[in-house]
Amino acid sequence: MFTTALTLALLPIVAFASPQYGGGYGAPAGGGGTTTSSAATPSISVPANSQGQIAITVGASGFTFSPSNITAQVGDIVSFYFTTSTPHSVTQSTFADPCTPLTGSNGTGFDSGLTSQSVFSINVTDTSKPIWFFCKFPGHCGSGMVGSINAPSSGNDYPTFLNNAKSLGSAAPTVSDSGAVTGGVGALATAAPSSASSAPAPTGSQSSAGRIAANGGLALAAVAIAVAFAA
Ligand SMILES: *[C@@H]1O[C@H](CO)[C@@H](O)[C@H](O)[C@H]1NC(C)=O
Ligand SMILES: *[C@@H]1O[C@H](CO)[C@@H](O)[C@H](O)[C@H]1NC(C)=O
Ligand SMILES: *[C@@H]1O[C@H](CO)[C@@H](O)[C@H](O)[C@H]1NC(C)=O
Ligand SMILES: [Cu+2]
Numbered sequence: 001m002f003t004t005a006l007t008l009a010l011l012p013i014v015a016f017a018s019p020q021y022g023g024g025y026g027a028p029a030g031g032g033g034t035t036t037s038s039a040a041t042p043s044i045s046v047p048a049n050s051q052g053q054i055a056i057t058v059g060a061s062g063f064t065f066s067p068s069n070i071t072a073q074v075g076d077i078v079s080f081y082f083t084t085s086t087p088h089s090v091t092q093s094t095f096a097d098p099c100t101p102l103t104g105s106n107g108t109g110f111d112s113g114l115t116s117q118s119v120f121s122i123n124v125t126d127t128s129k130p131i132w133f134f135c136k137f138p139g140h141c142g143s144g145m146v147g148s149i150n151a152p153s154s155g156n157d158y159p160t161f162l163n164n165a166k167s168l169g170s171a172a173p174t175v176s177d178s179g180a181v182t183g184g185v186g187a188l189a190t191a192a193p194s195s196a197s198s199a200p201a202p203t204g205s206q207s208s209a210g211r212i213a214a215n216g217g218l219a220l221a222a223v224a225i226a227v228a229f230a231a
Contacts, residue, residue, distance in 0.1 A: 044117050044195075046081045054078045056147065059088040063140045065133075065147035069158040072124045072149050072187075079121040080112060082193065087114040088145070089136045091175065092184055095156045098165040099134050099141035099172040102185060110184030111136075114177045118193035124149065126186040132161060141165050142172035149187065 046055050054076055057066045060083050072078055080090045092102045092109025102109030112120035114137060124131070131149040134141040146165045151158040165172070180192035 044081050044083045044119065046083065052076050056080050056090075058082045058090065058135070059084045059086060059145075063088075063135065063137075063143050063145040065090070065135075065145065068147040068162075069151055070147075070149055072127065074124055074127055076124045077121050078124060078149065078187065079119050082112075082115050082118050082120070085116050087116045087137060088140065089114050089177070090120060090133050090147075091136045092187075093132050093134050093146075095130065095132055095161055095164075098132065098146050098161055099168055099175070101136070101175060102132075107185040108181065108183055109133075110187065110189040111181035112189075112193050113179040113181070115180075115193040118195055120180070120189065120193040121191070122184060122187040122189045124187045129186050130156070131184075131186045134165065136175040136177060138174055139170065139172075142169045 046057050047053070049055055052073075052075060054070060054072055056068075056070070056078060058080050060066065065080075070078070082088055089112045091111040093100055094102050101111060110122055112118075127150050130151045132151075133147050133149075135145040137145075142165060144162055144166045146162055148158045148161060151161065180189070182189045182191065
């Protein structure tokens with residue numbers, strides 16, 4: 001039932017992303033041709049990291065997560081900022097299969113679903129194992145759009161994971177998208193991506209993680225307004 005609710009909640013985003021799915025592939029980030037713009041298009045600002053808060057920018061400089069390999073503590077909120085109009089996702093995978101969503105007896109991974117101009121947050125719950133993730137937009141994972149949290153510094157490390165994804169190249173599997181998947185293994189998502197520019201007044205079930213991400217956006221907006229007044 002949770003999934004159904006989420007799917008419904010995500011419908012507008014999916015509908016928004018769908019026209020770009022076919023037409024936008026391969027287009028540069030922010031390419032005018034694929035922008036399904038409207039006056040209400042939110043602008044996503046990426047805050048600086050602060051205690052317990054880690055920001056990862058998605059797709060802003062090519063098909064990358066930036067930074068792509070981070071260290072996090074239990075309770076840290078890692079927020080993915082989808083700043084471009086080109087859709088991307090952060091989808092949990094495994095070291096063995098970098099471009100395949102994590103599912104099975106070890107649990108089901110978190111997945112933002114394809115999204116743009118939004119923020120998706122996870123709460124790190126287990127630092128004893130690495131957390132691996134990729135972008136499911138066709139072609140992106142095989143070109144190296146992957147990342148890790150708490151990867152070992154040798155052996156099954158981030159560079160090897162990245163190389164494994166790249167060696168799949170265009171043979172990387174096509175991954176279906178049906179919106180956000182909450183939960184996760186070693187880190188939990190509690191809400192679908194949200195527009196950071198919208199008011200934080202949540203729907204009843206909004207998570208603290210979502211609130212923090214939204215508050216960060218609001219704080220930035222407040223700073224921007226203050227700066228505008230000062231100028
Ligand atoms: C990736 O991050 C992990 C965890 O912080 C660290 O141990 C490792 O050295 C990093 N690897 C690279 C190549 O930066
Ligand atoms: C579960 O995880 C273990 C070790 O982390 C791994 O060896 C095993 O293959 C995984 N099982 C599945 C079904 O992915
Ligand atoms: C993150 O999860 C922990 C439980 O693992 C919880 O105590 C904490 O409140 C969560 N943080 C946020 C911001 O939701
Ligand atoms: Cu992508």
